Amino acid sequence: xxxxxxxxxxxxxxxxxxxxxxxxxxxxxxxxxxxxxxxxxxxxxxxxxxxxxxxxxxxxxxxxxxxxxxxxxxxxxxxxxxxxxxxxxxxxxxxxxxxxxxxxxxxxxxxxxxxxxxxxxxxxxxxxxxxxxxxxxxxxxxxxxxxxxxxxxxxxxxxxxxxxxxxxxxxxxxxxxxxxxxxxxxxxxxxxxxxxxxxxxxxxxxxxxxxxxxxxxxxxxxxxxxxxxxxxxxxxxxxxxxxxxxxxxxxxxxxxxxxxxxxx
Amino acid sequence: xxxxxxxxxxxxxxxxxxxxxxxxxxxxxxxxxxxxxxxxxxxxxxxxxxxxxxxxxxxxxxxxxxxxxxxxxxxxxxxxxxxxxxxxxxxxxxxxxxxxxxxxxxxxxxxxxxxxxxxxxxxxxxxxxxxxxxxxxxxxxxxxxxxxxxxxxxxxxxxxxxxxxxxxxxxxxxxxxxxxxxxxxxxxxxxxxxxxxxxxxxxxxxxxxxxxxxxxxxxxxxxxxxxxxxxxxxxxxxxxxxxxxxxxxxxxxxxxxxxxxxxxxxxxxxxxxxxxxxxxxxxxxxxxxxxxxxxxxxxxxxxxxxxxxxxxxxxxxxxxxxxxxxxxxxxxxxxxxxxxxxxxxxxxxxxxxxxxxxxxxxxxxxxxxxxxxxxxxxxxxxxxxxxxxxxxxxxxxxxx
Numbered sequence: 001x002x003x004x005x006x007x008x009x010x011x012x013x014x015x016x017x018x019x020x021x022x023x024x025x026x027x028x029x030x031x032x033x034x035x036x037x038x039x040x041x042x043x044x045x046x047x048x049x050x051x052x053x054x055x056x057x058x059x060x061x062x063x064x065x066x067x068x069x070x071x072x073x074x075x076x077x078x079x080x081x082x083x084x085x086x087x088x089x090x091x092x093x094x095x096x097x098x099x100x101x102x103x104x105x106x107x108x109x110x111x112x113x114x115x116x117x118x119x120x121x122x123x124x125x126x127x128x129x130x131x132x133x134x135x136x137x138x139x140x141x142x143x144x145x146x147x148x149x150x151x152x153x154x155x156x157x158x159x160x161x162x163x164x165x166x167x168x169x170x171x172x173x174x175x176x177x178x179x180x181x182x183x184x185x186x187x188x189x190x191x192x193x194x195x196x197x198x199x200x201x202x203x204x205x206x207x208x209x210x211x212x213x214x215x216x217x218x219x220x221x222x223x224x225x226x227x228x229x230x231x232x233x234x235x236x237x238x239x240x241x242x243x244x245x246x247x248x249x250x251x252x253x254x255x256x257x258x259x260x261x262x263x264x
Numbered sequence: 265x266x267x268x269x270x271x272x273x274x275x276x277x278x279x280x281x282x283x284x285x286x287x288x289x290x291x292x293x294x295x296x297x298x299x300x301x302x303x304x305x306x307x308x309x310x311x312x313x314x315x316x317x318x319x320x321x322x323x324x325x326x327x328x329x330x331x332x333x334x335x336x337x338x339x340x341x342x343x344x345x346x347x348x349x350x351x352x353x354x355x356x357x358x359x360x361x362x363x364x365x366x367x368x369x370x371x372x373x374x375x376x377x378x379x380x381x382x383x384x385x386x387x388x389x390x391x392x393x394x395x396x397x398x399x400x401x402x403x404x405x406x407x408x409x410x411x412x413x414x415x416x417x418x419x420x421x422x423x424x425x426x427x428x429x430x431x432x433x434x435x436x437x438x439x440x441x442x443x444x445x446x447x448x449x450x451x452x453x454x455x456x457x458x459x460x461x462x463x464x465x466x467x468x469x470x471x472x473x474x475x476x477x478x479x480x481x482x483x484x485x486x487x488x489x490x491x492x493x494x495x496x497x498x499x500x501x502x503x504x505x506x507x508x509x510x511x512x513x514x515x516x517x518x519x520x521x522x523x524x525x526x527x528x529x530x531x532x533x534x535x536x537x538x539x540x541x542x543x544x545x546x547x548x549x550x551x552x553x554x555x556x557x558x559x560x561x562x563x564x565x566x567x568x569x570x571x572x573x574x575x576x577x578x579x580x581x582x583x584x585x586x587x588x589x590x591x592x593x594x595x596x597x598x599x600x601x602x603x604x605x606x607x608x609x610x611x612x613x614x615x616x617x618x619x620x621x622x623x624x625x626x627x628x629x630x631x632x633x634x635x636x637x638x639x640x641x642x643x644x645x646x647x648x649x650x651x652x653x654x655x656x657x658x659x660x661x662x663x664x
Contacts, residue, residue, distance in 0.1 A: 068637065083645035084652075107638070116656055119649040124642055 002061040003052055004260050006252025007045055008082065009037045009069030012105030012133050013218055015249040016044040018052050018060070019257050023092060027051035028246055033105075037069025045074075062260030064252040068106070080255055082248045083111055083122050086216050089251030091117030093242050099209030101200045101229065102247075103219035105133035108199060110207030123206030130167055131199040133218050139192050142175045143185060147222075150189065154224035157190035171195070189224060197228035204233065213237055220244035265496050268463060269489060270482040274470045278515065279322055281348070281473065282356040289315050289475040295358040295422050300345070300369045302540060303394040304361045305560045306472070307438040308414050311431070313424045315475035317357070318535070320513040321348040324632060334371055339601045340631035341511045342368030349381045357382055359421065360389045361414055365568060367603055390417045396568065398561055407557045415553070431552035437476050439543040444483040445471055448490060449537050452529040453589050456495040461507070461528025465515040468537050499527075502651045506530035506586050508612065509597035509627075510605035517633055521595060524643035525651070530589040532565065533597070538585055539563045567608035575611075582612065583620035593623040593650045595643070600628055623650045 001020055008015040010033060018027045027048040033040045045057050057063055057075035065073030066085040073079065082102075090097050091113055100111040108131050112120040125131070140150040161183055165171040171192070178188045204213060215237055219225055221244070230237050242250065277283040290296055295314040299306065309316035321344035330346035348354060349372075360382075362373035370391075376382060377389035392413040395402035418424040448467060451459045467486060470479055502525035507518070511534040518528050532538045542563055546555040565578050586594055596612045598605035606628075613626035625646040633639060 068641075081641050081644040081648060083641065084648040114653075116652075118652040118656070119645060122642075122645055124638065 002260065002264075003054065003059075004253050004256040005045065005048070005057065005060045005063040006085070006249040006254070006256055007041050007063065007065050007073045007076065008067040008085065008246075008248035008252060009033065009041050009044075009065065009072060010067045010082075010105055010218075010248070013245065014040040014044045014067075014069075015246050016041075016048045017246055017249040017253040018048045019250075019253045021257070021261065023254065023257055025242070025250070025253075028243070028249070030243075030245055033069075037072035038074060040069065041065065041073040060256075062256040062263070064256040064259075066248050066252040077256070077259070080252060083109060083124075084119055085248045085251030085255065087111050087113045087119045087251065088117045088254050089247035089249070090214060090216060090240065092250065092254050093240050093247070094214070094238065096212055097214045097238055097240075098212040099204060099207065100214055100216050100247075101204050101209075102216045103132060103196075103200065103222075103225070104217040107132055108203050110200070110203030110205070110209055112208045121208045123203050125199065125203065130171070131196040135171070135196070136219060136222065138169075138172050139175060139189075142172050142179070143189070151222035151224050153186050154190035154193045155186075155227060157184070157186040159184075159187045159190070160194050161187045161191040163188070163191040163195045190228070193222075193224040193228040194232070196225055197232045200225075200229050201232045211235060214240055214244070216240075216244045216247040218245050265458065265460075265493060268459075268486055268493075270486055271463060271466060274466050274482065275515075277470055277474060278320070278466065281317065281320060281322065281353055283474065285474040285478040286315075286317060286356060289478060290356060294475070295418075295424075296356055297418075298354065298357045298360045299363070300373070301363040301365045301394075302534065302564055302566065303365055303560060304363045304392065304414075305410065305556050307434050307544065307556060308410060308418075308431075309361060310434050310438060310476050311418065311424050311426060312433065314358075314418060314422060315477075316472075317474075318472040318513075319345055319354065320469070320473060320535075321345050321353070321631070323353070324348050324351075326632070330372075333375060334368065337601055338371070339366070339368040339511075339599050339603070341599050341602075342366075342372045344631045345369070346372045346375060349376060352383065354381075355383045358384060358386055359417075360387075362389055362391045364391055364393050365566075368601070386421070388417075388421060390414070395561070397571070398569065398574070403554075403557050403561060406561055407553055410553060410557060428552050431556070432546065435544050435546060435552060435556070437480070440480060441471055441476050441483065442541045442543045444480075444487050445537055445541040447487050448483070449541070451490050451493075454495075455590070456499055457504075457527065457529060458490060458493045458495050461522055461531070462515050462519045464537075465518045465528075465531065468531065468541075469513055469515065469535065471541075472535060501525055501527035503527070503592040503647055503654070504529045504590055505593045505595050506532060506582070506589060506591040507536070507595045507597065508532040508582055508585075509595075509609060510534055510599050510602045511631075512536070512597060514631075514633065517597075517629070520633070520636055520639060521643050524640055525647040526593070526595070526643060529591055530585045532582060532585055534566075539565055567604040578608075579612065579615050579619065582616060583622060586620075586622050591622075592654065593625065593646065595625045595627060595646070597627040597629055599631055623653070 065076040070079035297309040306316040327343035327347040330343040415426040
């Protein structure tokens, strides 16, 4: 049996997936990224290789690196941008999805997907952490909560307290002020989710996304954000049957499978 | 491909505005005349006794001081020029021939005029008003402006000969530069081009920033060299693209695009060669200033012209450029807060793929591209989508 690998070295988490010849996921992992991208890739790859009983990445028929550290994946045959990989990962997971909002550790992307899994159009935020995983880390810290706790906080809110600042630093100050004024925590959280959802709305519209949208990246697991996005986009976000954080690595592995089989 | 003989020297000359050829010309007693916009006809500044320097801001890291004067919500290019002026980077200039075209470069030049920044006692700034239409009245107005604010001032301040004979001589030299740049640029149309977009960008920029007579021998040799230059056996690019948009004088931006697998084969942006390197035609009996005014007003594709026919014409021009240069896609860029191209870029990104079926990538960038990682991801994703669609298209054709 031949195996094909995809390694998505993100700014916050590194993900790896191994597929077999039929495209079935044989192993996957998600680890916290190290400062050194190469080291992150090595650790993640070792975990998935161990799971399928391989000793080294060299034993894979084809390996593709993606994500912010895509050039640093040892033994990778090539690298492909995370935009293409997310599109392909979602396409093989659910071909009905036509658009993606990918919210990673450091950026937000809107991607519209063609029928063949290629990228039709995309939009990406500027060099700013507003509305990204980093932003949520800062917000959760202000609330003295873990990220999973914070992501559910807004679900119980009856009102939304608008947050005016989009900048992570200013938003943190604004939240501290609101908390200090004794405003309900869940309503402040709902304001934060709504502010991020509006940014996602812009990215989705810029990419030409109209319907059949899903979320990928680490923030896809944020229930409060998902609810806010459904509210601003006025549609139901499609839930993927596979961990949405793995879509980049899965897409890379699928590209590796297609290229590896074409080479054989 | 074999290295071009003059490329490294040309790259060096782009490291500072006051480069070795500029210094050489000034030591000969010639006057250095700065300008920023295509509408200031460089040919008028290249009359005997003076030479044109289209301003860039190499070595500007961040326009911190300029932001104090010009606000953070203005075009980064204008602010970077101001920063370099404040740092002393333009003290070699003898005059600045300013144009009332895009607002922020205009503001920058007003600061030069009012703040005594340039440490040169003879330095002066003169503004020329540029029409917003391309009618006969506009040509007349433009001619009068060029006569009063450029030719008369050069004569009055520096004793420059601005006679028709001198203008014709300058046109002759200018046209040779245009012919050579066009000849060099035409190698980008080949199925496998024998010049990269980066190399062409360096050559083109030196032709804008160095005295023409001094850069001409290098251009001639480069054109000769390219006649026999062979392409790489296995070229490193996956697709070809045209780049269009706002002010771009950074060859490293082109290099970044090319490092993502897209060979840049056409340059329709401010400081690019399309349009801008067409020869000036002087008809029998036509005054040279009339030919110059008509040439610059009519060849420009600047988005400051709003009539519907001109706006539509610009889209068609872009599509024609893509076809002529065999580009698989178009990258349309603008600098953040660019007043004209922000709109034009948005419209191009909608119209070009819809009406001309050309894949288009829209990029808002900074003058100093520090966020190269994000730009790389965007370009790479664009290249991959165009490449995959090409491959799928070929597979489908074979299947038919």
